[in-house]
Amino acid sequence: MLDVRRISKTFNPGTINEVRSLREVALSIEDGSFVTVIGTNGSGKSTLLNAVAGTFFVDSGTIRLGDRDVTRWPEHRRASLIGRVFQNPFSGTAPSMSIAENLALAARRGRSRGFGPALGAGWMHELHDRVRVLNMGLEHRLANAIGTLSGGERQALTLLMATWLRPEVLLLDEHTAALDPKSGDKVIRVSEEIIARDKLTALMVTHSMSQAATLGDRLIMMHRGRIIYDVRGAEKRRLRPADLLARFEELRRGEQLDETAADMLKRAYI
Amino acid sequence: MTLVIGALTIGLILSVLALGVYISFRIFEFPDITAEGSITLGAAVAAVLLVSGTNPFVATAAAFCAGMAAGSVTGVLHTKFKINGLLSGILVMTALYSVNLHVMGKSNVPLLTATTFGNYAEGAARALGITGSVRLLGWEVSERDVSVLAAVFAAIVIMAAALDWFFRTHLGTAMRATGDNPQMIRALGVDVGAMMIFGLAVSNGLIAVSGALLAQYQGFADVQMGIGMLVWGLASVIIGEALVGVRSLGLSIVGTIMGSVLFRLLVAMALRWGLDPNDLKLITAAFVFGALVLPALLGKLRSRKPSVMHA
Numbered sequence: 001m002l003d004v005r006r007i008s009k010t011f012n013p014g015t016i017n018e019v020r021s022l023r024e025v026a027l028s029i030e031d032g033s034f035v036t037v038i039g040t041n042g043s044g045k046s047t048l049l050n051a052v053a054g055t056f057f058v059d060s061g062t063i064r065l066g067d068r069d070v071t072r073w074p075e076h077r078r079a080s081l082i083g084r085v086f087q088n089p090f091s092g093t094a095p096s097m098s099i100a101e102n103l104a105l106a107a108r109r110g111r112s113r114g115f116g117p118a119l120g121a122g123w124m125h126e127l128h129d130r131v132r133v134l135n136m137g138l139e140h141r142l143a144n145a146i147g148t149l150s151g152g153e154r155q156a157l158t159l160l161m162a163t164w165l166r167p168e169v170l171l172l173d174e175h176t177a178a179l180d181p182k183s184g185d186k187v188i189r190v191s192e193e194i195i196a197r198d199k200l201t202a203l204m205v206t207h208s209m210s211q212a213a214t215l216g217d218r219l220i221m222m223h224r225g226r227i228i229y230d231v232r233g234a235e236k237r238r239l240r241p242a243d244l245l246a247r248f249e250e251l252r253r254g255e256q257l258d259e260t261a262a263d264m265l266k267r268a269y270i
Numbered sequence: 271m272t273l274v275i276g277a278l279t280i281g282l283i284l285s286v287l288a289l290g291v292y293i294s295f296r297i298f299e300f301p302d303i304t305a306e307g308s309i310t311l312g313a314a315v316a317a318v319l320l321v322s323g324t325n326p327f328v329a330t331a332a333a334f335c336a337g338m339a340a341g342s343v344t345g346v347l348h349t350k351f352k353i354n355g356l357l358s359g360i361l362v363m364t365a366l367y368s369v370n371l372h373v374m375g376k377s378n379v380p381l382l383t384a385t386t387f388g389n390y391a392e393g394a395a396r397a398l399g400i401t402g403s404v405r406l407l408g409w410e411v412s413e414r415d416v417s418v419l420a421a422v423f424a425a426i427v428i429m430a431a432a433l434d435w436f437f438r439t440h441l442g443t444a445m446r447a448t449g450d451n452p453q454m455i456r457a458l459g460v461d462v463g464a465m466m467i468f469g470l471a472v473s474n475g476l477i478a479v480s481g482a483l484l485a486q487y488q489g490f491a492d493v494q495m496g497i498g499m500l501v502w503g504l505a506s507v508i509i510g511e512a513l514v515g516v517r518s519l520g521l522s523i524v525g526t527i528m529g530s531v532l533f534r535l536l537v538a539m540a541l542r543w544g545l546d547p548n549d550l551k552l553i554t555a556a557f558v559f560g561a562l563v564l565p566a567l568l569g570k571l572r573s574r575k576p577s578v579m580h581a
Contacts, residue, residue: 053457074461075456075457076456076459076460076461076462077459079456079457079458079459079460080459082457084457086453086457090451091451091453091454092454092457093451093454094446094447094450094451094454094455095450095451096446096450097443097446097447097450101443101447102447104440104443105443105444105447105455105458106458108440108444108458108459109458109459110458110459111459113439113440113441113443113444113460114439114440114441115436115439115440115441116439116440117438117439117440118438118439118440118442118443119438161458162457
């Protein structure tokens with residue numbers, strides 16, 4: 001399980017570019033829960049994922065994964081517990097290396113890497129069977145360089161790599177945002193299948209209202225570095241994209257009100 | 271013929287340098303100028319040990335270790351202290367100049383009386399019954415030249431095979447991925463900084479071995495011998511890629527070796543035809559400049575042509 005306790009992160013503190021990306025965010029996700037995260041641009045949703053992954057250290061608060069406090073673990077050490085798929089299809093794979101080699105790297109995520117051959121004979125069999133699950137015909141192209149694959153194929157492979165060894169938590173950061181709608185749907189279907197099959201704990205950032213509403217068993221909405229909405233269970237199942245849109249509209253109005261109110265005060269007192 | 275055999279031998283010896291440069295420059299995309307210090311370091315360590323009567327194989331292995339240490343320092347400066355890559359290499363290269371002088375105790379150590387790998391090669395040739403001079407393709411060549419060439423060739427084959435094997439292990443695959451996509455390999459649990467330090471250590475270890483072999487072949491180690499060696503290695507890597515392409519790892523390794531040998535042969539020919547040796551480094555640099563710039567330039571010209579026709 002993932003337990004985030006009151007974490008805060010401010011980028012460029014004390015400068016004109018200061019951004020308070022996370023403000024005392026607290027979030028506890030039970031094992032096997034699939035949580036979707038939505039929010040406006042700059043709301044801190046990707047920052048939350050990166051804080052969990054260890055891309056940077058948080059300024060305050062703690063992050064626990066399973067029964068371990070990983071708050072001060074560097075990114076590569078946390079990788080033993082975390083599977084990740086990035087927004088950019090180029091980020092998750094090594095382009096000049098073959099499909100088989102990439103998967104061999106993933107099969108030792110967080111483990112020691114010694115002088116055994118990366119592509120052993122027995123391994124190629126296992127590889128073939130597990131790549132076939134993607135249903136993309138990639139099992140016949142295992143020796144091809146990743147650089148020759150489409151974005152959708154790369155994201156599907158990255159997903160397979162992230163879940164090759166069962167992660168304590170799977171982090172999906174808008175992993176279909178850079179794909180065309182058809183490949184995006186395909187990758188979402190594969191994600192759902194793998195998460196359901198392996199009963200994974202997953203945190204998925206998306207900007208698609210329909211994905212956020214239909215996928216997973218819990219939804220959180222972020223705004224200005226805070227979680228402002230958290231639904232699960234029956235309420236989550238009833239949720240429709242239109243409800244989320246209405247929430248966003250509410251936020252927007254609230255902000256406009258803030259600005260006009262500030263203007264009024266300025267005019268009155270300065 | 272002696273000239274050709276000499277060029278082949280030096281080309282093969284310097285191909286070990288080229289393989290080291292391949293690791294830093296192609297795998298990590300890190301132009302590591304430590305090479306110019308570590309090749310001399312390898313020569314210096316081996317020469318001093320040989321003069322004191324150490325077995326040539328032990329001396330060469332010691333040179334490898336010394337080179338690894340030098341490469342690690344560059345790696346630590348770059349990854350732990352966040353110093354610009356080129357500057358880290360320059361700092362270590364400069365420091366190595368003093369280190370090399372201290373190792374040798376003077377600026378030049380002759381190996382005229384020391385036992386080198388050449389003596390072993392000659393001994394092996396004699397054991398095989400080859401004595402005096404050998405007729406090779408109708409040319410009279412000394413048995414020493416041929417046996418040294420054969421020994422160097424065998425050594426390169428073993429090193430190339432070892433490197434190819436290493437790059438196919440779990441560790442070697444992770445090293446290649448570190449250069450290819452650091453973000454990805456970090457997410458798979460590899461400490462990118464540590465991997466880079468290790469890679470630069472291996473790279474400079476090989477370069478030092480090249481220096482150790484070169485010192486034994488030419489019969490001396492000199493504190494100046496490293497100058498221009500990085501560019502030399504780059505030229506070999508680039509020629510190798512032109513020869514065999516970049517399709518696979520094994521081909522790249524073979525290509526780099528072929529590139530080094532071919533480059534040395536071209537240089538020997540140019541010198542024979544009257545090229546002023548003083549111009550050698552200028553021409554090498556110009557060649558690498560051309561090889562780096564031409565592909566992009568040609569691409570630009572090709573893409574510009576249609577628009578010119580429309581205008």
